[in-house]
Amino acid sequence: MSAIVQHGTPGDWDGTVGYGTFVPPAAGTYLVVLQFSGVDQTMSLRGPWGTNTAHTATVKDVGSLGALWTSAGGDTLSFSFSSVTDGGLPGLSVFRSLSVLAA
Numbered sequence: 001m002s003a004i005v006q007h008g009t010p011g012d013w014d015g016t017v018g019y020g021t022f023v024p025p026a027a028g029t030y031l032v033v034l035q036f037s038g039v040d041q042t043m044s045l046r047g048p049w050g051t052n053t054a055h056t057a058t059v060k061d062v063g064s065l066g067a068l069w070t071s072a073g074g075d076t077l078s079f080s081f082s083s084v085t086d087g088g089l090p091g092l093s094v095f096r097s098l099s100v101l102a103a
Helices: none
Strands: 002-006 013-022 028-037 041-047 050-056 063-071 077-085 094-102
Touching: 013 028, 013 094, 028 041, 028 050, 028 077, 041 063, 050 063, 063 077
Parallel strands: none
Antiparallel strands: 002 013, 013 077, 028 063, 028 094, 041 050, 041 077
């Protein structure tokens, strides 16, 4: 996970975005869990399940996103996450954790 930082060019912005892959050790169902915080932030977790979102109002709030994914074995999960402010602008969130657990 890293923050996008583009300074010195038209349309400068900072934002929180991340990309991930997971190769499961065996066929089965897995739970992807992302935790974050931030002031007036909405985080989106995107993958083969679609898009799941959660909101935090203050930096003290901990937002959690979860998604289930079923592996047939021998496949790879690809997913991404990003945040926006309540005003719809690229957001800057505090990334807390990302876990993939056998369900």
